[in-house]
Amino acid sequence: MGVHDFDVTTADGTSRRLADHAGRVLLIVNVASKCGLTPQYEGLEALHREFGARGLDVLGFPCNQFGGQEPGxxxxxxxxxxxxxxxxxxxxxxxxxxxxxxxxxxxxxxSEAPGDFGPANGFLYEHVKNSRPEAIGTDEVKWNFTKFLVGRDGGVLRRYEPTVTPEEIRADLDGLLLPA
Structure with missing residues (x-):
């Protein structure tokens, strides 16, 4: 089973097949409007605009599970x-x-990319450790703006924890995308 086997719900409530993205590299992100990391939207949009023609699709999924930071x-x-x-x-x-x-x-x-969220994540690690200690050491998404890189075949390639910025992901994309 791969990412392309899933259906998701659009913001207007309709269903969309991720198979529509087959053959493209995906960056799937859980997002939030009221998070300290919300400015990452700017970097995600920059990746989308710069690399969309080369085969990258950025997909955002709002989530309110972390500090109620997506209440709308x-x-x-x-x-x-x-x-x-x-x-x-x-x-x-x-x-x-x-x-x-x-x-x-x-x-x-x-399950495909359990992640490695540790003290290197600084303040965010301390915040999660204090607010959600049960999440440390599990495959759970630890906070908003966790990113999953998915290959053209729908296989999960890598997970990036919230503190990894879209700019830091840029180097990993180059070898996966179509030539410029």
Whole structure:
């Protein structure tokens, strides 16, 4: 099973097959509007604009599981992304990424790329350790702006923890994308 086998819900409530992205590299991100990492929207949009023609699709999935940092409705989230960061990549309907109600896509992503969230993540690690100690040492998404890199075949290639910026991912994309 790969990422292309999943259906997701768009912000307007319709279903969309990720198979529509077959043959493209995906960067799947759980996003939030009221997080200290929210400015990463700018870097994600820059990747989308720079590498979209070379085969990259950035896909955002709002999540309110971390400190209530995505409290808005899907319509409010769409407006925020558009007005504040001029986001043109797809931002889907709000999802849970952990727990029994986790979106099947995120359960799959977590199992394929469990991550390595440790003290190197500095302040964020301390915050998670204090607020969600049960998450440390598990495959759970630890916070907003966790990113999953997916190959053209739908296989999960890598997980980037929240503190890894979109700019830091740029080097990993070059060998996966079509020539310029």
């Amino acid at each position: 409705t899907d319509a409010e989230i769409q407006e925020f992304c558009s007005v504040t960061f001029d986001v043109t990549f797809p931002v889907f309907g709000k999802v849970d990424v952990n727990g029994p109600g986790a979106a099947p896509l995120f359960a799959h992503l977590r």
